[in-house]
Each structure stands twice: as structure tokens, then as C-alpha cells.
Amino acid sequence: MADFKNYIDGKWVEAKSGATYERRNPATGELIGTYARSGPEDVAAAVEAAKAAFDRWRKLPAPKRGEILFRVGQLLIERKEQLAREMTEEMGKVLTEARGDVQEAIDMTFYMAGEGRRLWGQTTPSELPHKWNMTQRRPIGVVGLITPWNFPIAIPAWKIMPALICGNTVVFKPASYTARSAVRLVQIFEEAGLPPGVLNLVLGTGETVGTALVQHPDVALISFTGSNEVGQQVAVECARLGKRVSLEMGGKNAIIVMDDANLRLALDGIVWSAFGTSGQRCTAASRVIVHEAVFRELADQLDARVSRLKLGNGLDPTTDVGPVVSESQLERVHRYVQIGVEEGAQILTGGQIARDGDLARGHFHQPTIFVDVRPEMRIAQEEIFGPVTALIRVRSLEEAIAVCNGVRYGLSASIFTRDIDKAFRAIEDVHTGIFYVNAGTIGAEIHLPFGGTKATGNGHREAGQAALDVFSEWQSIFIDYSGRLQRAQIDVEQL
Numbered sequence: 317m318a319d320f321k322n323y324i325d326g327k328w329v330e331a332k333s334g335a336t337y338e339r340r341n342p343a344t345g346e347l348i349g350t351y352a353r354s355g356p357e358d359v360a361a362a363v364e365a366a367k368a369a370f371d372r373w374r375k376l377p378a379p380k381r382g383e384i385l386f387r388v389g390q391l392l393i394e395r396k397e398q399l400a401r402e403m404t405e406e407m408g409k410v411l412t413e414a415r416g417d418v419q420e421a422i423d424m425t426f427y428m429a430g431e432g433r434r435l436w437g438q439t440t441p442s443e444l445p446h447k448w449n450m451t452q453r454r455p456i457g458v459v460g461l462i463t464p465w466n467f468p469i470a471i472p473a474w475k476i477m478p479a480l481i482c483g484n485t486v487v488f489k490p491a492s493y494t495a496r497s498a499v500r501l502v503q504i505f506e507e508a509g510l511p512p513g514v515l516n517l518v519l520g521t522g523e524t525v526g527t528a529l530v531q532h533p534d535v536a537l538i539s540f541t542g543s544n545e546v547g548q549q550v551a552v553e554c555a556r557l558g559k560r561v562s563l564e565m566g567g568k569n570a571i572i573v574m575d576d577a578n579l580r581l582a583l584d585g586i587v588w589s590a591f592g593t594s595g596q597r598c599t600a601a602s603r604v605i606v607h608e609a610v611f612r613e614l615a616d617q618l619d620a621r622v623s624r625l626k627l628g629n630g631l632d633p634t635t636d637v638g639p640v641v642s643e644s645q646l647e648r649v650h651r652y653v654q655i656g657v658e659e660g661a662q663i664l665t666g667g668q669i670a671r672d673g674d675l676a677r678g679h680f681h682q683p684t685i686f687v688d689v690r691p692e693m694r695i696a697q698e699e700i701f702g703p704v705t706a707l708i709r710v711r712s713l714e715e716a717i718a719v720c721n722g723v724r725y726g727l728s729a730s731i732f733t734r735d736i737d738k739a740f741r742a743i744e745d746v747h748t749g750i751f752y753v754n755a756g757t758i759g760a761e762i763h764l765p766f767g768g769t770k771a772t773g774n775g776h777r778e779a780g781q782a783a784l785d786v787f788s789e790w791q792s793i794f795i796d797y798s799g800r801l802q803r804a805q806i807d808v809e810q811l
């Protein structure tokens with residue numbers, strides 16, 4: 317019996333095979349619970365339920381769909397503390413950040429609930445008389461949502477809320493590590509009165525569930541957030557099957573620190589962006605590009621600050637940095653530290669797996685800073701997804717921008733400078749989807765488009781109005797009340 321089950325057609329059910337898996341707290345090793353380990357047959361049942369529910373849901377007026385979302389938002393507010401605590405237990409981020417994760421979901425829920433009374437289309441003049449043109453958004457159908465473990469409530473909310481408000485029905489596959497958070501979120505929808513079949517949850521490990529979802533002929537759209545490697549496979553499959561796909565895949569985000577920067581502010585921004593969520597954000601600052609005039613001073617101060625960060629259980633209010641999510645992630649992060657050393661970079665701070673006292677029970681890596689990093693090194697090119705950042709020395713703004721752009725990803729970047737001209741030149745020439753001035757690389761707000769260029773995505777954006785473009789398609793409508801056949805492009809000549 318699984319403690320945490322699938323939710324299909326309004327019922328909580330085991331995987332048809334009865335299979336389960338376990339999840340342990342990454343800070344303590346304690347068992348959190350057992351979860352349904354689903355297969356293609358469970359995906360098929362979920363898709364069938366979503367397909368059956370689609371017509372009624374899309375025909376429910378959008379403001380009524382929005383009312384359900386408003387109730388979801390209210391319940392998220394009431395449960396915020398409990399959701400945050402469970403999230404910290406499940407994936408390790410410190411409690412203040414887990415609260416922020418839930419808050420991001422609350423904000424997105426109310427924003428999209430409000431869209432129920434907007435969902436604007438356009439009306440336009442016609443080129444012909446007695447004729448009227450307009451557009452409306454239409455849902456896509458059954459959508460498959462595949463989400464990562466680093467934002468267990470927020471990222472599902474970024475996808476579920478716009479999907480539902482646009483009138484789609486959903487099959488949701490959360491990361492296996494954070495499936496309890498996904499269950500909690502879906503329970504809230506159930507309490508808020510969402511009709512059966514509109515939102516279905518399928519839990520599982522590895523790629524089994526995701527692959528079945530991507531390949532199912534009745535799933536019209538896949539929205540995926542995760543690694544570039546998996547995202548590429550999803551993109552290939554979706555192209556082969558002719559389905560819509562929206563991808564958010566990673567970053568190699570840089571903070572630029574110019575010689576005229578407010579260094580105290582820059583330090584705050586670097587520490588927050590590189591080591592928040594133990595560096596496990598797609599927006600994490602895993603490169604810091606520093607003007608040579610302030611390099612030594614910044615490196616010294618950063619070393620002093622970061623070597624004092626306290627590793628520990630995220631539920632302990634004195635903890636600065638929690639564990640990474642799993643043993644395999646810990647190994648991966650540490651392997652990158654070894655690669656950095658092999659490439660000739662120097663460790664300024666950290667560099668070790670932390671094993672003192674209670675830390676030995678969890679997956680803790682010391683916050684790590686490299687210096688003597690060349691831009692072409694693997695630690696300066698590849699996404700590490702852990703508490704590791706690389707300091708790169710440059711001589712000018714032009715060089716800083718070239719280094720910043722010299723990676724395959726294009727999610728987020730920032731500049732610390734007091735010179736407004738430099739800030740605007742960086743905005744103009746850095747080609748990331750998100751850019752900050754005098755702030756770190758993390759902390760996007762939900763009403764603006766979120767996403768990146770190049771290998772980060774495939775041109776779509778999440779959040780804000782842009783999310784509606786992922787989860788709906790335009791229908792153009794031409795209404796002719798002239799009483800005769802008017803031919804566009806042809807009869808205009810007689811006007």
C-alpha cells in the first residue's frame with residue numbers, strides 16, 4: 317500500500333501494478349513514505365479521464381474556472397506553513413525558501429484565477445464592409461505536465477494554473493523525489509471542488525511515466541521543466557508525434573560585477589543566488605564574472621562570508637544551506653568539483669562533501685567557490701545544479717558580456733554597477749531571457765515571462781500573460797452580416 321497515491325478521475329488509487337517506491341529526507345535519511353510507482357497503464361487511465369472531462373471543463377465559463385482557482389489560492393494560504401515544512405523534509409531547501417516556493421504558487425494561482433475574467437481576445441476591423449473580425453483563445457486539450465523537484469509546489473502551479481484557466485484538462489507527473497508535495501497540491505484542488513478528471517496525478521520513478529505521457533496519442537501538449545538531456549528527448553518525441561511542447565531546461569547563469577559596483581550589495585546577491593536552494597535552481601548563479609580591479613577584494617570577502625555559511629537541516633532556523641536532494645545529486649556535484657580541480661581551477665572555499673556529526677546522515681556538500689577559472693572550463697560551461705560557483709576575472713565590460721554569452725544556455729544573468737550606461741549596454745547585449753540590474757540571478761516575479769534563450773528552452777515562456785500562449789491557441793473568427801458572399805482579397809478592389 318502506498319502512502320501517497322495517484323489521483324485519477326477524482327479518486328486516489330494505487331498504481332495498477334501495486335508497485336511502490338520510498339523517499340527519504342535528504343537531511344536526515346528518515347523515511348518520508350511510500351509512493352505509487354506507476355506504469356503506462358496508469359498514464360492511460362489518467363489520460364482517458366482527462367479526455368472525458370475536457371468538453372465539460374472547457375465549456376464551463378472561464379470566470380467559474382477562476383472561482384475554483386481562487387478557492388485553491390485561499391487553501392494554499394491556509395496551508396502555507398504545513399506545505400513548506402513538508403517540502404523542506406522532502407527535498408531539503410531551508411524553510412524560509414520553502415515558504416517562498418509556496419508563496420510563488422499562491423501568487424500564480426490568484427494571477428491566473430483573475431485571468432478567468434480577462435482572457436482577452438481582439439476585435440479588429442475587416443477589410444470588407446458589414447463584416448467583423450475577432451479572436452479568442454481556445455484550450456489545446458489534454459496536456460501533460462512534467463515537473464522537477466527543486467520547486468515542488470511553485471513550478472507545478474506555474475503549469476497547472478494557466479492550463480486550467482485556459483480550459484485544458486491535465487495529467488500531472490511530478491518529480492519522484494517531491495511527490496508528496498504534489499499530492500498535497502492536488503488534495504487542495506479536490507477540496508476546492510475541481511470536477512473529477514480535470515486534474516489527474518500520476519506518480520512514478522525514472523522516465524517510465526514521462527515517456528508514456530509524451531507518447532500517448534491523446535496528449536496534445538507537453539510542458540516540461542527539467543534537465544537539458546531529458547528535455548531534448550521530449551522535444552524529439554513531440555516533434556515525431558506532431559505535438560506541441562514547451563520546454564524549460566537549465567541555465568549557466570552569470571553575475572557580472574563591475575569595478576564601480578556596490579560590493580556589499582554584490583556579495584549579498586552572489587551568496588543568495590549561488591547558494592540559495594543549495595544552488596539547485598535553474599536560475600542559480602554558477603558563474604561570477606568580476607572586473608579585475610575588484611577581483612581580489614570581492615574574492616576575499618566572498619570567501620569570508622561563504623566559509624561561515626552553516627550547513628544543516630532546513631527546518632533548523634539557524635541553517636543557511638540545506639542538503640542537496642539525493643545521494644546521486646551529491647555525487648554529481650562533487651564530481652564537478654573534482655573536474656574543476658583537474659582542469660586547473662583553484663578552490664577558494666569549500667570543496668568537500670560535508671560529513672561532520674549529523675551531516676553524515678544527509679546529502680550535504682560544502683558551498684564551494686572556484687577561482688582561476690577560464691571561461692571554457694567545464695565548470696564554467698555545464699550546469700552543475702549544486703552549491704558551486706566559479707569566479708572568472710575580466711578586464712572590461714565587453715569581455716564580461718562575451719564571457720556571459722559564451723555558454724549554450726540563456727536563462728538569467730545580472731550586472732552590479734553604479735553606471736547606468738553600463739547597465740543598459742549589458743541589457744542590450746546579454747542574450748538571456750531574464751536580466752537583473754543590481755540584483756542576483758534568482759527571484760523572478762510571477763507576472764513576468766519566465767524562460768530563456770538558446771539551449772534553455774524552445775522559445776516559449778512560462779508565467780505572466782506569456783503562459784497563456786503555451787496553454788491556448790488562437791481562433792480567428794470572421795462574421796459577415798452583409799447578406800452576400802464577400803471575397804477577401806478580391807472584392808476589396810470594388811470598394
Ligand code: UN1
Binds near residue numbers: 597
Ligand atoms: C527554477 O529554478 O526552476 O527566479 C525556477 C527564480 C524562481 C524560480 C526558479 N522564481 O529563481
